[in-house]
Amino acid sequence: MLEDFARDFEAFSGNWWTYFIPFCVTVIGFIRVYAGGPYYQGKERMDGKLVIITGSSSGIGFETAKDLASRGAHIIMAVRNAEKGKRALEKIKENYKKSQVTVKLLDISEMDSIRNFVDQIEVEYEKIDVLINNAAVIHQPYTKTIDGNELTIATNYLGPFFLTHLLLPMLNKSEHGRIINVSAMAHFNGKLKVEALNMNKDNYNEADAYSQSKLALTIFTKYLATLLNKNTTITCNAVSPGLVRGTAHLQNLPLLKSAWTRFSTWPWVWLCLKTPKQGCQTILHVALNSNLKKTSGFYFSDCDFKEPAELLKDIHVAKALYKTSCGLVKIDGDDIINKLGNETFFLADERVEGLDENLKGLDKQVEGPGEKSEYLNEKDEYPNDF
Numbered sequence: 237m238l239e240d241f242a243r244d245f246e247a248f249s250g251n252w253w254t255y256f257i258p259f260c261v262t263v264i265g266f267i268r269v270y271a272g273g274p275y276y277q278g279k280e281r282m283d284g285k286l287v288i289i290t291g292s293s294s295g296i297g298f299e300t301a302k303d304l305a306s307r308g309a310h311i312i313m314a315v316r317n318a319e320k321g322k323r324a325l326e327k328i329k330e331n332y333k334k335s336q337v338t339v340k341l342l343d344i345s346e347m348d349s350i351r352n353f354v355d356q357i358e359v360e361y362e363k364i365d366v367l368i369n370n371a372a373v374i375h376q377p378y379t380k381t382i383d384g385n386e387l388t389i390a391t392n393y394l395g396p397f398f399l400t401h402l403l404l405p406m407l408n409k410s411e412h413g414r415i416i417n418v419s420a421m422a423h424f425n426g427k428l429k430v431e432a433l434n435m436n437k438d439n440y441n442e443a444d445a446y447s448q449s450k451l452a453l454t455i456f457t458k459y460l461a462t463l464l465n466k467n468t469t470i471t472c473n474a475v476s477p478g479l480v481r482g483t484a485h486l487q488n489l490p491l492l493k494s495a496w497t498r499f500s501t502w503p504w505v506w507l508c509l510k511t512p513k514q515g516c517q518t519i520l521h522v523a524l525n526s527n528l529k530k531t532s533g534f535y536f537s538d539c540d541f542k543e544p545a546e547l548l549k550d551i552h553v554a555k556a557l558y559k560t561s562c563g564l565v566k567i568d569g570d571d572i573i574n575k576l577g578n579e580t581f582f583l584a585d586e587r588v589e590g591l592d593e594n595l596k597g598l599d600k601q602v603e604g605p606g607e608k609s610e611y612l613n614e615k616d617e618y619p620n621d622f
């Protein structure tokens with residue numbers, strides 16, 4: 237019996253495929269783990285915290301909502317499609333029966349819808365702890381919104397810009413309000429035309445419109461962080477989720493529109509791209525990590541600080557972009573931010589102490605990632621290592 241087994245084993249182990257197959261499985265497993273990126277390991281709870289996530293009925297936004305709801309946060313799913321929102325809410329409730337999730341209608345590309353959304357939030361809630369600007373569109377044919385803006389820039393940049401400003405007073409009521417703007421690696425390819433953010437039909441290109449919108453969002457993130465650092469404890473950071481499969485975003489790519497290219501690229505997409513759950517890990521890292529309470533103005537990817545596009549170093553571009561954007565959404569950004577400082581001093585003692593610490597830091601050089609970013613210095617430049 238033992239001899240039979242030894243003979244069979246020898247025959248089996250003499251075949252090349254007995255080594256080749258485990259080798260392939262190991263290599264594939266290794267690539268999948270590597271491409272999937274790190275998982276956020278923190279165990280922080282979010283009980284009593286209010287989190288708004290735009291575009292959370294699907295994809296990365298949905299996975300973010302699910303995770304934060306499981307940690308006790310009250311999630312406001314800000315979605316444009318009530319039916320999809322309801323289905324997403326039910327899915328979260330199936331998994332976490334005690335979760336607090338509310339669906340609110342918001343079309344982030346339309347200014348009136350944003351105003352209505354904010355009016356409701358102001359009436360129903362005291363403060364906001366985390367705002368995640370996740371909703372976005374990609375590869376859209378040229379379309380104008382009812383406000384007259386091009387759809388991609390309106391959805392991916394102007395809408396979040398407007399929403400964020402309207403919600404600043406409520407974020408300021410949180411001990412450490414956090415704004416997270418979901419950017420993309422595409423921002424590296426972006427060409428910013430500050431005076432012509434709204435492309436017209438003749439010069440419109442779907443890919444350029446997307447990369448410009450993400451570049452504008454990333455520049456705005458850093459600039460807003462410096463403005464808020466003057467008189468609030470609100471932080472503002474940008475996150476790139478990496479390349480993520482299984483979301484509507486990817487399905488809109490021209491490459492994946494035909495059945496043949498979808499079929500032929502599927503193995504690579506499956507092998508090298510993240511799942512939505514893996515894609516939301518850096519958002520969780522920035523939303524939850526208690527070491528990042530005072531970290532503002534940075535760009536993150538794979539749960540770590542990353543260097544963003546070169547153009548982010550240019551304060552003059554950031555200022556011009558901010559001015560143009562305020563004009564397009566018809567707000568006085570400086571006025572909104574200046575008023576926040578006044579309110580801060582009426583908050584609890586603990587909060588004022590925190591604020592004092594920040595103010596003390598303003599004349600110090602920033603000490604690198606992990607420290608709160610320095611407010612713009614006298615020379616009107618970003619600090620070197622900001």
Ligand SMILES: NC(=O)c1ccc[n+]([C@@H]2O[C@H](COP(=O)([O-])OP(=O)(O)OC[C@H]3O[C@@H](n4cnc5c(N)ncnc54)[C@H](OP(=O)(O)O)[C@@H]3O)[C@@H](O)[C@H]2O)c1
Nearest residue numbers: 291295296316343344345370371372420479480483484485
């Ligand atoms: N997937 C990737 O590889 C990738 C890579 C880099 C960055 N990102 C970024 O990650 C974020 C999430 O993308 P995803 O991959 O999860 O794609 P997704 O599944 O297409 O999610 C986008 C979400 O935004 C919502 N949305 C679009 N227009 C809206 C509007 N006008 N008002 C309100 N909500 C609107 C969509 O709602 P509907 O369901 O109603 O359409 C959807 O829920 C986006 O900011 C995207 O740019 C994704």
